[in-house]
Amino acid sequence: GAVVSQHPSWVICKSGTSVKIECRSLDFQATTMFWYRQFPKQSLMLMATSNEGSKATYEQGVEKDKFLINHASLTLSTLTVTSAHPEDSSFYICSARVLGELNNEQFFGPGTRLTVL
């Protein structure tokens, strides 16, 4: 099956700093990548939809100036959490849709656990 990687797998940072998370589709091209956030014992919440070469579409309540998304190529999307605060501590997961895949299945990365001190 299609493989999606994320880097880093975990990160601890100080409040006020910025953190970049990379999401890569390793063996396929992904026109669209999705970024999710999951707090403990909560479900996945879609943050934004990222289309290659265009601006990301953010869900209601997600600050686009705080969560910067760049989808520079068909295999790479990045999420930058700017001026991170403790309430941003969460599990961030990306997924990618396989180009041309009929059922539009999304393949998930392994997630990045962010802890802001």
Added chain:
Amino acid sequence: GQNIDQPTEMTATEGAIVQINCTYQTSGFNGLFWYQQHAGEAPTFLSYNVLDGLEEKGRFSSFLSRSKGYSYLLLKELQMKDSASYLCAVRDDAYSGAGSYQLTFGKGTKLSVIP
């Protein structure tokens, strides 16, 4: 809007059969997915239904009734490793560009398999 309901927790015995239900009320519908998620890990795909009926895949089966807004995931011959959260997700029909749709997830059902 989207509303997806599934039980919070279930417990079943190793070797048994368990059915996890999911009901949804969505503004649009373009498929329903089931995912398995172990604690601290990302979800993995289990099944996909877009037409009414049963889809079988080894020990796992998924059923969909679009008219009732209802799906279930059936796990047979339960194994200890099946202890995980099972997420029901509905894909809406709002086209977000470049042939993509969005998934809305239920809160997940935590399944505990006991000896």
